Amino acid sequence: MNLSGNLSRESIIRFLEGRGSDSELFEAARGTLLKSAGSGVFLRGIIELSNSCRKNCFYCGLRRDNKTFSRYTIPFDEVICVFESGYAKGLRSFLLQSGELLVDEHIDHVERLLRWISTNLEGVSMVLSMGELPIGILERLKKAGAHRYLLRIEASTQELYEMFHPGDGLHEYDDRLRSLQTIRASGWQTGTGVLIGLPGQTAENLADDLLFMKEMDIDMCGMGPYLEHEQTPLWNRRSELGQWEEREILTLRMISLLRILLPTINIAATTALQTLDPEGLEKGLMAGANVVMPNLTPIKYRKDYNLYQGKVHVEDTLDEVLKILENRCGEIGRDVKLGSPGDPLHFTNRMKEQAGGWTE
Numbered sequence: 013m014n015l016s017g018n019l020s021r022e023s024i025i026r027f028l029e030g031r032g033s034d035s036e037l038f039e040a041a042r043g044t045l046l047k048s049a050g051s052g053v054f055l056r057g058i059i060e061l062s063n064s065c066r067k068n069c070f071y072c073g074l075r076r077d078n079k080t081f082s083r084y085t086i087p088f089d090e091v092i093c094v095f096e097s098g099y100a101k102g103l104r105s106f107l108l109q110s111g112e113l114l115v116d117e118h119i120d121h122v123e124r125l126l127r128w129i130s131t132n133l134e135g136v137s138m139v140l141s142m143g144e145l146p147i148g149i150l151e152r153l154k155k156a157g158a159h160r161y162l163l164r165i166e167a168s169t170q171e172l173y174e175m176f177h178p179g180d181g182l183h184e185y186d187d188r189l190r191s192l193q194t195i196r197a198s199g200w201q202t203g204t205g206v207l208i209g210l211p212g213q214t215a216e217n218l219a220d221d222l223l224f225m226k227e228m229d230i231d232m233c234g235m236g237p238y239l240e241h242e243q244t245p246l247w248n249r250r251s252e253l254g255q256w257e258e259r260e261i262l263t264l265r266m267i268s269l270l271r272i273l274l275p276t277i278n279i280a281a282t283t284a285l286q287t288l289d290p291e292g293l294e295k296g297l298m299a300g301a302n303v304v305m306p307n308l309t310p311i312k313y314r315k316d317y318n319l320y321q322g323k324v325h326v327e328d329t330l331d332e333v334l335k336i337l338e339n340r341c342g343e344i345g346r347d348v349k350l351g352s353p354g355d356p357l358h359f360t361n362r363m364k365e366q367a368g369g370w371t372e
């Protein structure tokens with residue numbers, strides 16, 4: 013099937029509703045990936061640095077009002093140990109993830125970690141995912157050595173976004189959008205993503221999410237199925253949710269369609285997808301994903317980073333995870349690219365274009 017990056021909204025909706033051939037869609041996306049970005053699978057080691065958050069999103073287990081678990085921040089020395097052992101195994105990209113915290117202590121902690129990495133480990137690409145940060149803080153963290161920022165829009169349709177966030181002035185759609193635009197405009201490799209399978213979400217909403225990402229011209233995407241958590245307000249709407257199989261197939265269609273729309277970006281096969289299905293990793297990669305994010309958080313903290321329930325690999329060590337990943341990727345003809353930060357080709361091309369009128 014010949015599908016191009018100019019897919020119309022109607023064609024996207026047709027695929028999302030299952031009115032097209034899934035196998036042909038996945039094959040077309042895979043072909044696009046192999047032609048545009050190659051067969052490599054890049055690894056980002058995730059460190060869930062702190063599970064504290066000032067926000068109260070209706071779908072998230074880390075929300076401020078959930079008092080059923082302990083809050084933690086991993087101390088400096090423990091994070092350094094993780095960086096060192098990950099680096100020794102060939103990882104060249106780490107993602108520092110936390111809830112949204114604007115307190116000085118947290119920002120200073122992240123800045124110090126970034127400076128340590130820049131000084132001590134060569135050739136590492138640092139990714140941050142810490143919510144909406146003011147421009148001054150973003151600049152500080154960029155100067156300290158961060159390269160990429162991931163801020164999920166979660167739902168690009170404003171009405172849907174507002175349905176899943178409190179209307180308390182702290183969760184404004186316009187603020188989120190502005191924050192993403194600021195990141196994109198200030199030279200970061202920019203990532204976003206959405207939740208797939210939310211109650212009340214339509215194929216039209218998801219098509220608009222994909223077109224939003226194309227319009228934003230993002231470099232990276234981490235989008236996964238919505239997984240319910242009983243300590244959140246959205247748990248009350250669980251009877252409206254599709255079965256896991258439906259959310260999985262929708263996620264795979266979203267990955268493929270995005271790969272066709274933006275051939276050279278990095279797209280993750282998320283842990284949430286792997287939680288839905290033991291073969292979610294292979295299926296995500298076969299649908300067009302090219303990034304996997306092994307969890308490097310020290311095991312004692314992992315059970316308390318519960319964005320959703322049932323997360324996989326919470327007990328696996330880095331050695332075990334890497335071995336499993338290499339075997340599983342190898343079985344589907346894909347090779348794990350250790351020793352490479354795996355910058356998205358889309359960003360590299362974008363920078364060349366800005367520098368000298370070069371076009372992709």
Ligand code: SF4
Pocket residue numbers: 065066067068069072073074075076110111112143
């Ligand atoms: S989704 Fe992010 S900002 Fe919202 S409550 Fe969870 S960690 Fe905080």
